[in-house]
Amino acid sequence: MKARTHFIAAVAVLASLLAFSGIGFAAKGGIQGPSTDNGGGGTPDLGDLIVLYRDAWGLPILTGDLCQQPLAAPGVTLPAVDPYPACIPSTPDKSCVIPVDPETCAVVVGYETYTQEVDFGRTSVIRSPVSVIEQSLGEVVTKLATAQCTTLDPPGRLVNTTDVDPNVDGDQVSATIDSPLENLAIYRQLMLTGYLGADATAIVLPDANVLNMAARGFGAAADKTGKVTKDQFVYTNEIMGLTDESVQTYLPKICMNVREEVQGNVQQVRKCFLNYGTAHPEHENIVGNSGYADYQYNRTANFAALPAPAYIPASGPMDGWFEYLGLWSEPVGTDPYLFYIVQGPILQSVFCLDALGEPVVPENGDCVAIGGTIDPGFEGGNIGGFTQAADDTREVIEFTHDRPMPLGYETAVPMCDAPDTDLIYDVSISEESGLQVPRRMVADAEEGREIIVTVANAGPDVATGHVTVIGKNADQVEIFNESRDFVIPGGEIYSNSSDPWLFSLGYATTVSWTATATAEFDLNTGNNTVTATTKVMTTGGGGGQGGRQ
Numbered sequence: 001m002k003a004r005t006h007f008i009a010a011v012a013v014l015a016s017l018l019a020f021s022g023i024g025f026a027a028k029g030g031i032q033g034p035s036t037d038n039g040g041g042g043t044p045d046l047g048d049l050i051v052l053y054r055d056a057w058g059l060p061i062l063t064g065d066l067c068q069q070p071l072a073a074p075g076v077t078l079p080a081v082d083p084y085p086a087c088i089p090s091t092p093d094k095s096c097v098i099p100v101d102p103e104t105c106a107v108v109v110g111y112e113t114y115t116q117e118v119d120f121g122r123t124s125v126i127r128s129p130v131s132v133i134e135q136s137l138g139e140v141v142t143k144l145a146t147a148q149c150t151t152l153d154p155p156g157r158l159v160n161t162t163d164v165d166p167n168v169d170g171d172q173v174s175a176t177i178d179s180p181l182e183n184l185a186i187y188r189q190l191m192l193t194g195y196l197g198a199d200a201t202a203i204v205l206p207d208a209n210v211l212n213m214a215a216r217g218f219g220a221a222a223d224k225t226g227k228v229t230k231d232q233f234v235y236t237n238e239i240m241g242l243t244d245e246s247v248q249t250y251l252p253k254i255c256m257n258v259r260e261e262v263q264g265n266v267q268q269v270r271k272c273f274l275n276y277g278t279a280h281p282e283h284e285n286i287v288g289n290s291g292y293a294d295y296q297y298n299r300t301a302n303f304a305a306l307p308a309p310a311y312i313p314a315s316g317p318m319d320g321w322f323e324y325l326g327l328w329s330e331p332v333g334t335d336p337y338l339f340y341i342v343q344g345p346i347l348q349s350v351f352c353l354d355a356l357g358e359p360v361v362p363e364n365g366d367c368v369a370i371g372g373t374i375d376p377g378f379e380g381g382n383i384g385g386f387t388q389a390a391d392d393t394r395e396v397i398e399f400t401h402d403r404p405m406p407l408g409y410e411t412a413v414p415m416c417d418a419p420d421t422d423l424i425y426d427v428s429i430s431e432e433s434g435l436q437v438p439r440r441m442v443a444d445a446e447e448g449r450e451i452i453v454t455v456a457n458a459g460p461d462v463a464t465g466h467v468t469v470i471g472k473n474a475d476q477v478e479i480f481n482e483s484r485d486f487v488i489p490g491g492e493i494y495s496n497s498s499d500p501w502l503f504s505l506g507y508a509t510t511v512s513w514t515a516t517a518t519a520e521f522d523l524n525t526g527n528n529t530v531t532a533t534t535k536v537m538t539t540g541g542g543g544g545q546g547g548r549q
Helices: 121-127 130-146 180-192 210-221 230-239 299-304 346-350 382-402
Strands: 003-007 149-152 158-163 172-176 253-262 265-274 284-286 321-327 339-345 435-438 440-442 449-457 463-472 478-488 493-495 501-503 509-519 529-537 545-547
Touching: 121 180, 121 210, 121 230, 130 158, 130 180, 180 210, 210 382, 230 265, 230 382, 299 346, 299 382, 321 346, 321 382, 339 346, 346 382, 435 509, 435 529, 449 463, 449 478, 449 509, 478 493, 478 501, 478 509
Parallel strands: 440 529
Antiparallel strands: 003 339, 149 158, 158 172, 253 265, 253 284, 321 339, 435 449, 435 545, 449 493, 449 501, 463 478, 463 509, 509 529
């Protein structure tokens, strides 16, 4: 039975979300992508990327001349252009393959207007420099590390919950990670390494299935009113540098040769694609970190596990249930209620088809009661299943966005067990400027060179601990070991710049430095250690003090 709550209202009420922001200190845990800093480098404008005829792995299906083949929009008829006959799709959901010139691999003259540009929508931010995506990743890691609870909402987005005042029951703040850049950063990092944070202290996510989490991240970044497609995924992977053969990724890659125009010349190029499925029967497979994924998606099973953990209705949480605002166009009889809240299964409300097979939203969230059926969606695997998983996340986000819960009436996200301490903070040392040592110096220098370390605290609470800097020569013999205690309020830094350590050495070598910040209740230790090197020479310029190499 659906839980249905009525409220008397004189005006429409709009829902809002309270979000808290973290300090933008570097949060270690990213991995460098391609050497360029433009999100992949050298890729054409997004408007030049068109929908292609692809197989179940997302690879383009080539002509005998190794040319890629564009697809016309579903249901569109292609006219006859000598010597090519007309093409009429067999069903409205089928597409015609657009002919290409075997010499140039370009679309045959007369068919240019039938190609489809890939719609990237909000995910067009993939063109941002890698440094911007890495900064967004750092902010995500900090949010996850400093939250007392990380859960999944009904669409599958990450939600951080913090108990503002443990002495006040129910005094908590929940914030959904819904930024396109942050969710794309989640997708990219999971596709690179399979985890968020540092490898030794990876963030524990609410769902251990890496590909589920990655697909949801992409779906959360997409346009609410758009549709996630295979072409969008394939091009995104390329632009992000994930298909670069030299970049190790969580998934294996499939590689093939195609002919295309490169700087005015048509030539063979090698293209690689992430493999979400099993080994490809025709093209070369390169095994990655985890072998073959064989990703399988099932819409019913996915939403039976969301939100995670279940928390709706509050009186007795049911797996796969959510809530949203129901509206009446006019009062029914003498009933003065202007809106009501529906609580029920996600599948029954979002993916309901009426008796004619058309999408419909049941008034009370019960698809079966109106004689409808649940649309199972694409139930296969490989990139098709991955695309469906991402698009389902997008669709549930769109559904709840159009029917927002009134402020103050939403069911509270559950709080996990409180940690051993009420302190919440994240200390870190920036990889760019957190450890300053001389890049080069001369042995037997009369004056020591400065060693400066800076520790940041993302807060919100005061962090107490110490920072240690250790230096070892080329033989791994320890030649420097110094520590300083710190007490850092939330949002502030500690630096020994006013009283730096001084370092000198009487022989030529290479010094390897390691700086580590330690605080007892630090919630993210993945950004606490950085390294640097100093080349000590017997002669030659000493160089100025600067950041790490």
